[in-house]
Amino acid sequence: MPERERDREQHERLFKAASNPLRKKMAEKIGNRGITREELKKELGDVSDFEFKFNLDYLIAEGFVVEKDGKLYLTEDGVDLAYGG
Numbered sequence: 440m441p442e443r444e445r446d447r448e449q450h451e452r453l454f455k456a457a458s459n460p461l462r463k464k465m466a467e468k469i470g471n472r473g474i475t476r477e478e479l480k481k482e483l484g485d486v487s488d489f490e491f492k493f494n495l496d497y498l499i500a501e502g503f504v505v506e507k508d509g510k511l512y513l514t515e516d517g518v519d520l521a522y523g524g
Contacts, residue, residue: 449516452501456520461486461494466503466513466521473510 456462461483468474468482480491495511498504503517513521 453516453519453523456498456501456503457523459494461490462498462503463520465494465498466517469504469511469513469517470521471513471518473512475510476506479511 456466464483465479468479474482476495479495480486483491495504498517498520499506501516502514503520504511505514506512
């Protein structure tokens, strides 16, 4: 599947998110199955409540993750973050 075109701003957003190991790990844990906040926090292990909320809120605000019916899901950009290398 060919890589979709991105503008400079999209590349910068993806780079900034991928540069943070916790954000990348969060995206990987959410995967393509969907997961609740509680499940994600448990799977991440030793992460403070502040660090968890701050980074998850960032992923949601930047359009990498959406929350629907109590579960977190990756957007197309979130899939790129989780599996793009």
